[in-house]
Amino acid sequence: MKVKILRQVTPVSEPYWEGFNYDGPPDISVAGLLDHLNYNDDIVNDEGVNTTRIGWECSCLQGVCGSCAMVINGIPALACETFVRDLKGNEITIRPLRKFPVIHDLITDRSSIHENLKKTNIFIREWQQSEDKDHEHQYLAAKCLKCGLCLEVCPNYVNGQTFYGAVFANDCYLVSSRNRNKISEIRKVYGEHFGGGCSKSLSCVDVCPMKIPTLASMSKLNRR
Secondary structure (H helix, E strand, O other), X not given: OEEEEEEOOOXXXXXXXXXXXXXXXXXXXXXXXXXXXXXXXXXXXXXXXXXXXXXXXXXXXXXXXXXXXXXXXXXXXXXXXXXXHHOOOOEEEEEOOOOOOEEEOOEEOOHHHHHHHHHOOOOOOOOOOOOOOOHHHHHHHOOOOOOOHHHHHOOOOOOOOOOOOHHHHHHHHHHHHHOHHHHHHHHHHHHHHHHOOOOOOOHHHHHOOOOOOHHHHHHHHHHO
């Protein structure tokens, strides 16, 4: 199997495609595939030329940290949750998320996700018991990994602009559920940074690795 990876040495260098050969078992995740390619001290590409180790991020390798978010065969996904056996064809293309600055190879800077929440004060210092008893949905919303996949597919999100995407809307719902004192504050920033810019393509729901029902969060927040 051919593996094509879009590589970039530094944040300011030009990206380039590099190919590798993989002849191992298909019952392996893309994260395992990258580990396999990086395993030897002497790494050789598909042209027989020595090359450097492929840069990528991981932490848990169990689908609960979001670090290994990347674009695999054109679809944003977690590398540890995507298996070679499920990919069609005999070629795999892997590239970094395009909505965030590249640091090195498949590693991107997604700090803007947290910075947007900090700028708008969408985080909880003081927890309160929820009055609406919507605990099941609150639990689902709290599973957000901040991986950035929803922003990668969002047609309205551009890094550095005022629309903050589904991850922001989800946290607005969650914070307003757990601290009623913040509802008036959230109403303003929600309209400014999400409500006025979402075209409801719902591609964010399709790619979410935690299957968070973001549309339901939006509907509940709009009613609130």
